[in-house]
Amino acid sequence: MTKADIVSEIAKSTGAEKVQVQAIVEAFMESIKGSLAQNNNVYLRGFGSFIVKKRAKKVARNISKNTTITIPAHNIPAFKPAKSFAAKVK
Numbered sequence: 001m002t003k004a005d006i007v008s009e010i011a012k013s014t015g016a017e018k019v020q021v022q023a024i025v026e027a028f029m030e031s032i033k034g035s036l037a038q039n040n041n042v043y044l045r046g047f048g049s050f051i052v053k054k055r056a057k058k059v060a061r062n063i064s065k066n067t068t069i070t071i072p073a074h075n076i077p078a079f080k081p082a083k084s085f086a087a088k089v090k
Helices: 004-014 018-037 083-089
Strands: 042-044 047-057 056-062 067-071 074-081
Touching: 004 018, 018 042, 018 047, 074 083
Parallel strands: none
Antiparallel strands: 042 047, 047 074, 056 067
């Protein structure tokens, strides 16, 4: 399912115009991205949590040049589904 499919489904179920729904979906995603960029987690009860995970510094190998590379510590976004959501998918 793509973002356009989600917009169509919401527009059908609510009766709102697709342009309005598109703007709402975009604003929702931007607010989540902005929150994660500021290291704040987003909790949606019954759906899941968008969290910021911290990756530790590590040493890796560049196989083509046969050298070692140090990858610095960094943050990555992650999603953890709620128990009820995970149970429905199973």
